[in-house]
Amino acid sequence: MLGQFGPLTQSARALQNDGSRRTNREGKVCIQVEVLGKAASPWTNGFDPEQKPNFRKLLTAIRAHGIPDVWPAGKPKATAAEVAKTPRNRTTWQSKGGHFSHGQAPGQTHWDPGAINTDIVPGKAASDTGDGGSSSGPDTYTVKKGDTLSAIAKAYGTTVAKLVSLNGLKDADELSVGQKLKVPAQAKPAAQYEPFPGAAFFHGGRHSPIITAMGRRLVAEGCSAYVGGPGPDWTNSDKASYRKWQVKYSKEHNKGWTGDALDGIPGKESWDALRVPKG
Structure with a gap:
């Protein structure tokens, strides 16, 4: 069962303020989803999205508001003790769009929802670095028809010279469709193109x-x-x-x-x- 208690463009009130900051109003949109369940047994265990049309509609609505399929602060922790050891990074919360658990939002005392499956609530989770940030290792981009190295560099917030160096290319024209390029993971935007809304x-x-x-x-x-x-x-x-x-x-x-x-x-x-x- 899925119920909506307010417009998605208007923030809900399930988050505490982070000091003087109004946490509920961070970002362009702040969609809060509450699931009835137990954190000790994550609700994604045995959950099949193909059998849940309302869940798929919810994801479609979230994506339509430009929220990318990423977990900027990493995968949600399994227990309250693990959450207590991990700082709720304010910079990540205030500057990165995507999915966050209650236990990752700054200013909160709740630690839920437990170790939910981030393949079901889709998104690539950033590598844990202790502060909720991501690792600095390179990511991979597959060259598509019409791509240029300058366009790829712009999309990933880097330079043509750095991509040439990172990939051992002889020059900027050395590209072919299907080619795998190393790109700086820390510079990668949440999404360059609109994700498929369903x-x-x-x-x-x-x-x-x-x-x-x-x-x-x-x-x-x-x-x-x-x-x-x-x-x-x-x-x-x-x-x-x-x-x-x-x-x-x-x-x-x-x-x-x-x-x-x-x-x-x-x-x-x-x-x-x-x-x-x-x-």
């Missing part, structure tokens, strides 16, 4: 800037069926345009594409390949 997101009546951004990418890919627009409302023109993209993407993968259906409703594989810019 097929259920796309229906008549949906109004979102994500749809506008998607439409502009479809036009750029030569897959437009628009007469006017694109705009923020999901329409038959969006559906027809997206089907053109699905067909194009399928033909480019002449191995016989087995991704989402060619029905104009976005699926994760074709969505990720479209690379819709994050607003």
Whole structure:
């Protein structure tokens, strides 16, 4: 069962203030989710998201507000004793978007929710470093069609020279589709592109800037069926345009594409390949 007690754009009141700071109002949005359960037996044990449509809708709504699939302060701790040993880093809380447990928010006395599975509440957890920060080791980026080293450097907050050095490249033009590049993990943004919001997101009546951004990418890919627009409302023109993209993407993968259906409703594989810019 899923119940909503207030608009997602208005902060709830389940967090204590951190001294004089109004913790509930940190960030662009502050969505608080309460789960009825026991921290000693995390609610994600045996939980199957595929059998929980309301849970999937909740994640879709969270992503639609630009909250990335990451855990900036690391995986939630299993016990109160572990939480007590780990500082609730204020800088991480105030500067990094993503998922946080109650036990990671500064100014709180609660330690829940226990060691929940961060694959189910999706997101890459930062490596624990004692202060809730992340390790400084390199991450990996897979080069996609149309990528340039300068664009990748900008997205990861670094320089072309550093990427050339980090990867042992001879020059900045030494790129090929599918190539794995080392990138500075500490400089990686929460998300460069809009994460897939789920097929259920796309229906008549949906109004979102994500749809506008998607439409502009479809036009750029030569897959437009628009007469006017694109705009923020999901329409038959969006559906027809997206089907053109699905067909194009399928033909480019002449191995016989087995991704989402060619029905104009976005699926994760074709969505990720479209690379819709994050607003």
